Amino acid sequence: xxxxxxxxxxxxxxxxxxxxxxxxxxxxxxxxxxxxxxxxxxxxxxxxxxxxxxxxxxxxxxxxxxxxxxxxxxxxxxxxxxxxxxxxxxxxxxxxxxxxxxxxxxxxxxxxxxxxxxxxxxxxxxxxxxxxxxxxxxxxxxxxxxxxxxxxxxxxxxxxxxxxxxxxxxxxxxxxxxxxxxxxxxxxxxxxxxxxxxxxxxxxxxxxxxxxxxxxxxxxxxxxxxxxxxxxxxx
Numbered sequence: 168x169x170x171x172x173x174x175x176x177x178x179x180x181x182x183x184x185x186x187x188x189x190x191x192x193x194x195x196x197x198x199x200x201x202x203x204x205x206x207x208x209x210x211x212x213x214x215x216x217x218x219x220x221x222x223x224x225x226x227x228x229x230x231x232x233x234x235x236x237x238x239x240x241x242x243x244x245x246x247x248x249x250x251x252x253x254x255x256x257x258x259x260x261x262x263x264x265x266x267x268x269x270x271x272x273x274x275x276x277x278x279x280x281x282x283x284x285x286x287x288x289x290x291x292x293x294x295x296x297x298x299x300x301x302x303x304x305x306x307x308x309x310x311x312x313x314x315x316x317x318x319x320x321x322x323x324x325x326x327x328x329x330x331x332x333x334x335x336x337x338x339x340x341x342x343x344x345x346x347x348x349x350x351x352x353x354x355x356x357x358x359x360x361x362x363x364x365x366x367x368x369x370x371x372x373x374x375x376x377x378x379x380x381x382x383x384x385x386x387x388x389x390x391x392x393x394x395x396x397x398x399x400x401x402x
């Protein structure tokens with residue numbers, strides 16, 4: 168329901184692909200050392216043939232492991248120090264930007280300040296950051312009126328709806344979903360509350376989850392008051 172949390176996953180996507188590759192070249196040699204005690208000394212310090220060291224596959228493997236370790240260490244250090252300058256140590260441009268996004272977005276979310284997102288160079292990531300922060304602020308406020316601020320963000324970045332390619336459709340989608348999310352978070356809401364939603368599809372969905380007004384409940388129990396009056400003639 169709350170899409171803004173999903174953006175944090177971007178930071179780690181580029182790292183996960185290398186995880187399974189980092190341990191491949193070393194396990195076989197260690198297993199042979201245990202099974203062949205007489206060859207222990209020679210396998211502790213293997214001498215690789217120049218042809219192997221210079222091969223494209225070997226060099227590619229080394230580069231992948233180096234990049235994986237640099238990205239992992241850079242991200243962890245940047246989070247620990249809460250400083251994007253440590254992201255620069257990673258080297259790979261895409262992973263550097265993802266690392267910075269994670270730090271900046273985390274601080275913006277903590278401070279509830281979407282202006283912090285302007286430090287993100289990538290416009291798509293900057294837009295995602297601002298939208299997520301503004302949606303989160305509106306959600307925590309519990310005030311549906313705050314959802315209207317999201318429209319300003321979409322207009323600024325000329326964000327378009329994926330289906331229609333329209334800015335107005337994107338505004339409707341984000342703003343009306345924001346209203347519905349606030350009603351859902353409140354725990355209890357009526358069909359009258361759903362009338363504040365302008366999009367018909369989202370409004371219908373809201374109506375499904377809306378509770379019956381509490382005023383209707385006593386009217387169903389009123390017949391129970393007539394029970395004593397029916398018993399008096401029998402006495």
